[in-house]
Amino acid sequence: MSYKLGKMILPQLEEDRHGVEVVGMFFFEDNCYAMRKGDPIGERLAAVAKRKNIMLMCCDQCSYERELADKLCDGVRIGCFPTLYGALSGNMPDQVITL
Amino acid sequence: MLDLDPPHVSTLRSIYDYFQQAGRRPKNTEACTAGELVPGSAGNTAIFYLEATKHRITKVVFRCTSCMTLVALCEHLSELALGLGAGQAEKLDPALLLRLHPDIPSYLQNRAELACAALHSAISILKKGNEL
Numbered sequence: 001m002s003y004k005l006g007k008m009i010l011p012q013l014e015e016d017r018h019g020v021e022v023v024g025m026f027f028f029e030d031n032c033y034a035m036r037k038g039d040p041i042g043e044r045l046a047a048v049a050k051r052k053n054i055m056l057m058c059c060d061q062c063s064y065e066r067e068l069a070d071k072l073c074d075g076v077r078i079g080c081f082p083t084l085y086g087a088l089s090g091n092m093p094d095q096v097i098t099l
Numbered sequence: 100m101l102d103l104d105p106p107h108v109s110t111l112r113s114i115y116d117y118f119q120q121a122g123r124r125p126k127n128t129e130a131c132t133a134g135e136l137v138p139g140s141a142g143n144t145a146i147f148y149l150e151a152t153k154h155r156i157t158k159v160v161f162r163c164t165s166c167m168t169l170v171a172l173c174e175h176l177s178e179l180a181l182g183l184g185a186g187q188a189e190k191l192d193p194a195l196l197l198r199l200h201p202d203i204p205s206y207l208q209n210r211a212e213l214a215c216a217a218l219h220s221a222i223s224i225l226k227k228g229n230e231l
Contacts, residue, residue, distance in 0.1 A: 060167040064115040070202045078204060080167050086141060 001034050004099050006041045013048045023091045024055035026084055032058040032068050035076045046073035055087050114171040114200055121174035128160045132230065134221025139213030143169055147221040149180075151231040156180050156188060161217070168207045172196055172214040180218060185231045188222050191215060 012018035025045075027035055035042040035058055049056050060078040063069045069078050079087070131148035138144050143164045150158035159177040163169050175196065180188050193211035197203060203211070225231035 061115065061118065064113060064118070064167070064171075064202070067113075067202065069114070070204055077206065080165055082142070082165060 001031055001041070005034065005045070010041065010045055010048070013052065013054075014044065020095070022052070022054050023093050024057065024084075024088050025049075027056075027058045027062075029059070029062050030066075032062050032066060032072075035072050036068060037071055037073050039073070042073045042076070046075050050075055057084055057087065114168060114203065117171035117174040117178075118167050120178075121170050124160070124174065124177065126160060126162075131158060131160055132221060132225050132228065134217055134219075134224055137213060137217040137220055139169075139216075140209050141166075143210070143213060145169060145173055145213050145217035147173075147177075147218045149221045149225055149231075151225050154184055154231055156183050156225075156231065163214070163217070166207075166210060168203060169210040169214060172200070172211055173217070175199070176214050176218050185222060185226050188231075189219065191218060 009018065013022065033039070035045070035056065037043075046056065048054070056073075056076040058068070058072060058076060058078050060069070060080050060083075063072070063078045072078070077083075077087075128148040131150045134147045134149070136144050136146040143166050145161065145163035148158075148160040148162075149156055159180050161173040161177055163173050176191055179191055183191075193208075193215050196211040196214065197208055222231060
């Protein structure tokens with residue numbers, strides 16, 4: 001998470017050099033911790049997501065289990081697969097990358 | 100506000116706990132009275148099946164869409180409703196659920212309204228049949 005998101009993808013998004021339009025990111029398991037309010041990576045990602053209209057969502061079960069559901073960065077929601085599909089239905093991705 | 104004595108109301112168990120518990124709830128609706136299938140936001144629905152004996156709820160089964168928060172709230176309602184008469188069961192409301200689960204984000208709190216509406220529908224039908 002620290003390298004792939006924090007040092008590679010996030011700077012690329014911030015500097016508009018990632019190469020494709022990112023429509024959404026979905027976080028599972030312990031990766032949800034990165035989206036905690038106050039987390040340096042999470043706050044930067046939330047800021048760039050707001051600017052670029054990127055949907056950020058954490059798995060609801062993973063978030064409740066870790067007591068994060070109400071402690072995420074502004075604009076980051078929790079949800080399950082139907083929520084994710086619904087949120088992306090207006091701008092479906094051409095490629096899905098799993099990290 | 101519903102005034103229930105511990106251990107009937109637990110404030111210690113989380114949405115995550117109730118979601119896990121829901122997976123262990125028997126799904127057999129035999130001898131139960133079905134409420135109406137209640138629609139909610141984002142395509143969610145819920146329905147409760149109740150059995151009453153001597154005007155007390157003795158069995159609770161529910162079906163709902165796969166929203167984890169909704170599943171957990173339906174499960175918690177099922178636990179709360181068991182053993183209650185109509186008067187007390189009708190007092191199970193969204194405000195109570197949200198007090199017990201303050202970590203539910205605001206944009207998901209309407210799941211509590213859906214769960215309660217579905218339970219109240221089944222209670223209403225049982226009452227009409229004079230079973231509760």
